[in-house]
Amino acid sequence: MEYKTWLDTSLDLNANPFQPREEEAPVLKKEKKEVQSNFIELGRKQHPANEETGALVEELNRVSAENKKLTDMLTEMCENYNALRSHLMDYMRKNPEKEVSPSKKRKSQSSNNDSNNNNNNIGVNGNSESSSTDEDSCKKPREEIIKAKISRAYVRTEASDTSLVVKDGYQWRKYGQKVTRDNPCPRAYFKCSFAPSCPVKKKVQRSVEDQTILVATYEGEHNHPHPSKLEAPSGSNRSMTLGSVPCSASLHSSGPTITLDLTKSKPNSDAKSPSRRIDTPEFQQFLVEQMASSLTKDPNFTAALAAAVSGRIYHQNPTEKW
DNA sequence: CGCTTTTGACCCGCGC
DNA sequence: GCGCGGGTCAAAAGCG
Numbered sequence: 607m608e609y610k611t612w613l614d615t616s617l618d619l620n621a622n623p624f625q626p627r628e629e630e631a632p633v634l635k636k637e638k639k640e641v642q643s644n645f646i647e648l649g650r651k652q653h654p655a656n657e658e659t660g661a662l663v664e665e666l667n668r669v670s671a672e673n674k675k676l677t678d679m680l681t682e683m684c685e686n687y688n689a690l691r692s693h694l695m696d697y698m699r700k701n702p703e704k705e706v707s708p709s710k711k712r713k714s715q716s717s718n719n720d721s722n723n724n725n726n727n728i729g730v731n732g733n734s735e736s737s738s739t740d741e742d743s744c745k746k747p748r749e750e751i752i753k754a755k756i757s758r759a760y761v762r763t764e765a766s767d768t769s770l771v772v773k774d775g776y777q778w779r780k781y782g783q784k785v786t787r788d789n790p791c792p793r794a795y796f797k798c799s800f801a802p803s804c805p806v807k808k809k810v811q812r813s814v815e816d817q818t819i820l821v822a823t824y825e826g827e828h829n830h831p832h833p834s835k836l837e838a839p840s841g842s843n844r845s846m847t848l849g850s851v852p853c854s855a856s857l858h859s860s861g862p863t864i865t866l867d868l869t870k871s872k873p874n875s876d877a878k879s880p881s882r883r884i885d886t887p888e889f890q891q892f893l894v895e896q897m898a899s900s901l902t903k904d905p906n907f908t909a910a911l912a913a914a915v916s917g918r919i920y921h922q923n924p925t926e927k928w
Numbered sequence: 929c930g931c932t933t934t935t936g937a938c939c940c941g942c943g944c
Numbered sequence: 945g946c947g948c949g950g951g952t953c954a955a956a957a958g959c960g
Contacts (some may be wrong), residue, residue, distance in 0.1 A: 779932065779933085780933060780950095781933090781952070782935085783934075784952095787950090797930095797949070
């Protein structure tokens with residue numbers, strides 16, 4: 607799936623079902639429409655409808671229970687994700703040398719890469735800034751090292767996603783693409799759309815070992831605020847946008863996929879927005895809502911949801927697990 | 929019409 | 945000096 611848009615909508619899966627939101631799942635919307643039309647129907651027929659009302663209440667309770675169940679599943683998925691992520695972080699800390707396939711072609715570049723590997727790639731967010739090694743300090747003028755701060759981000763995408771788009775909240779303008787020798791997948795070159803005032807560049811290329819992983823290399827630092835901070839989401843949405851936490855969720859035959867782009871956990875932005883720390887309950891709740899929102903936009907998910915609501919999904923394939 | 933993307937050409941550093 | 949390969953430029957095409 608391509609990260610075409612920011613996930614800035616929310617779906618109250620466990621919220622009051624009587625207050626429909628704009629972008630709720632079509633299936634649920636349809637059910638509620640039926641319920642509403644049934645109420646209208648009741649008003650027109652003008653006869654005591656205790657039985658029908660009872661049935662409708664029962665139906666609503668059932669739908670609410672389904673919503674609750676789905677919310678629980680999403681919460682569980684979120685927790686599993688956090689656990690996996692922490693494991694991955696631990697693993698990467700212990701095995702930093704396994705993260706990239708270093709290019710041995712060019713001396714200066716490979717020495718840069720080596721220093722990056724040793725100093726930078728401490729996590730999937732990859733935004734640890736490079737610090738110059740002693741070797742680099744000897745070879746390069748200090749100013750140059752300071753000017754070109756290099757960081758790396760690893761973003762898992764789906765196999766079907768052939769784009770080289772790594773959503774990190776900033777706007778980028780592609781200025782080139784090249785097939786390199788070490789990797790059959792083309793490398794895309796991006797400049798920050800605020801250029802030339804913002805000198806940041808980024809290179810995006812698929813990993814040789816796992817082509818579902820996009821390796822984004824950032825050069826330099828943004829000299830402007832994060833675009834998501836400029837957008838003022840006052841009112842329309844629940845609380846805040848997910849601009850700083852791009853994520854994508856989808857459902858496939860092989861199972862659900864939730865992809866989080868964690869490249870935005872820069873120390874700067876974290877320091878500026880402590881309320882968005884990933885470990886806060888508020889953030890967790892928000893994350894669940896955003897994932898739910900994303901899921902409801904996926905036609906596969908809505909189809910599966912429809913099957914689940916009608917109680918058929920487990921009968922059709924009782925062994926299949928999400 | 930303006931912005932973005934594509935893509936071939938060009939530039940430049942490095943190794944031989 | 946030459947060739948190779950990565951990085952960048954810029955005209956053309958695409959798109960909203």
